[in-house]
Amino acid sequence: MSNPITDAAHLIHGPIACAGNSWDNRGALSTGSQLYRRGFTTDLGENDVVYGGEEKLYQAILEISAKHRPQAIFVYSTCVSALIGDDLAGVCARAQKKVSLPVIPVDAPGFLGDKNIGNRIAGETLWQRVIGSKNAGAPKIPRSINLIGEYNIAGDLGGILPDLTKLGIKLQTAITGDARYADLTQAHRAALNVLVCSKSLTNLACSLQQQWQTPYIEASFYGIEDTSQALRNIARGLGDRGLSGRTEEYIRRQEKETRQAIAPYRERLQGKRAVLFTGGVKTWSMVSALTELGITILAGGTQNSTPADFERMKARLDPAARIIEDTSAVGFLTLIREKKPDLLVAGGKIKYLAHKMRLPFLDINHGRKRPYAGYPGMITLAEAIARTVFSPVWDLSRRPYPPARGGEGGNENVV
């Protein structure tokens, strides 16, 4: 969750498996520094496991600071470093004195659980160590917001920021998409927090409300109506009547333009049936976006979503739609066979599984290449869905080959 802080170095204190398999693999984009994309790891070896990795970590922090000039260094513990008892906080404190820049320990070893827990820990770390560490007493910046849980995947912010800018709303920082460390230290000066990704960062929003008296609202930027509602609520949350009026006007214009743009896609996609299998805020926010394209949701399932996200999705779904309870691969396959959808919307993990089943697929998670947020994102989304649903490959791959005599038969496919 902290990785998209672009001008910081992110150092994984663990063996190679923790960083080596995963660095620079997210779609979170930066408009500035590319430092966050570098994979830094202490690459703990056998000797370190036996004798401890603290000294190596200390030296690594010093070296990275000297060579890469980050604005801050985030140091992440892992299962192994936690188990061998390295004092992460102690080393970071000692190194910080030497390097004169914030060295922030994030204590989130993998055995603590799933991604939600990691998100929460990162949120708490930001609250304790980063937000408010500069200009603590400074006044709020009028008409400014933070977007909590927005990671600028595939440049999603590009679909949101122009709206905000045109309305005169300042984005203090996203937490943490395309974020600069300096902006984060002053995140407490935003007048409003907008929580865009699920509940795993609700704690952060609550803490900010208690400590800095920043109110928060929840919002989603996927789909036309959700985007409009988000802008409307932001204007209201900022308590500026003039802004609210302008926003309504703006929304009307944008909605009209966007609806016009997606009309041809809607016409073609009308009545297509989708299965939704995703996580976080997208569990429920994608329901609206798909419905706006005329797509029926046959079933929805969740991974890494909180119960609240889940309830919210349920409320938005057609009562006839099914909630996927068995989220294992087998349960998933059974569902697909039973429902025979025209489209599967899920995270990249399932992408190639879907292709094997000759199933049109839309990647909605961190691995995707296209921004779907805001009004322009809705058009991008419509195009992407049309491309996969109407791709000629599905028909070609369903056609038996070699053709059986008499026309029918052959190797019938799985769906």
Next chain:
Amino acid sequence: MSYEAQRHLECHPEYRPESHPRGERTERHYQGNPQKNSPSLGATLAFLGMNGMLALLHGSQGCSTFIRLQLSRHFKEPIPLNSTAMTEENLVFGGWEQLQKGITQAVEKFHPEIVGVMSSGLSETMGEDMAAALRTWRRDRPELAGVPVVTVSTPDYIGSMQEGYRLAVTALLASLRPKEPEKGTGTERVETESPASELVQLKLNEPTPEIRDQGCRKSEIRGQSKCTFRSEPGNQSECTLTSAFSRKTALVPDVILLPGCHLTPADVEELKETVSLFGLQPLVLPDLSTSLDGHLESEPSAVVQGGTTLSHLKRLPQAVAVFSFGLSLVQPGDYLRDTYGVPHYPIPSLTGLEATDRFLLALASFSGQPVPEPLLRQRSRLLDTMADYHDRLAGLRVALALESDLLYSLSLALAETGAEISLALAATPEGRKNFPATIPFRVGDLEDLEDLDNLGELAHPATPGKSFNLIIANSNGRQAAKILQCPHLRAGLPVFDRAGYPQKLWTGYRGSQNFLFDVLNTMSG
């Protein structure tokens, strides 16, 4: 600045690492842009070449998630890897139960033919005794006795993909061992079949009548031609054709192929075809050519589909020879030689003219067959390409950053064309001793590529300035390539930003020719 204008910056990163003053290079205590993969990823890859395999990683959720994502974005395939998802509670009370529960559930639910369990940094640091856990599991679950379980110890803090892959291959071979498992290893024995059933199976599995005929011809020549084959490098094993063949009575002799993890599914397929052309029946372990070759026919499953079958695995001890490809697999090959007396021929590389020559000559002398005409034709085409482009190839100064087997293959294949190898940067020290002294070998990460170039350490005396004009590395080398503004040919793992590379042919005459084309086209931009 507008947001659009800012986004434009993505293509022109303002970030540049501080370069050290020329000539000064400090020691590092971290890996910057690591090129290493984890050993458990390597073990997973090996298990993915076993048909009906249920791969299970004993560690926390993240361990398996990252391996799945990494392999999936490389091969563009679903990766059936399961996890015991260890929690804090397991840390305190031990992960035995979690492991036993994991195996039981997986076996009951997915009905695998074989189960492969890997350890992780977490379970190894805890000191989990997987062998003991497995023994009590066997005692408690006698009804599941029919399912072989292979365990392999792959602590994340030792080695890289290549090492983990070798450990898993060795564990699979060790499961064939006729004696009881040694204390401390949990690898169980897979019952090998009697010669009678082997013969029946041989008949069932014969690929084509032609090959069978060739096999018969071979029995005719038995005792007539006698030839010796010197394996390389250094590791000399000699064997006469007569003795090798008279060990067995099968019509088509089984030959074991142990492809290294640097060989793609297409490479393995080519290897099988080549061996078949010599009238030999290839038994491949692991066989990625039928499991990770990216075919649309298979139905998704939690167990591996395609790959080496259990019955093929059981036939290995009766084979007439074992060829290992890549220096990292010499050890499992030697294991087969020492345990079953199967003659072992290590083939260090399959890319390049001379490397392919050596392999084919070995096959020819071993089988008593001449090198088949189609292969000679391919060889001639490769030579023609080398001649047509010799001037451009000789102008290359290449930096390669790869795991050592692939590093060795590609470096030598390029050196053979007259190209200069500015730097061979290996992920781990393994394989250092095998590199010719003429190739500058180092161990390092992808940040080293930038540093060494900036330092001018590698600059050629005759051509000062840029020390190399081509980078060959996995996709993660893109950051260095961008900063150095150097063409970058993708090779190794992961390659996620070029289509088709993970399923491309890199070996044999055809593959070598393709490799040279790729190099030249990359240079052309």
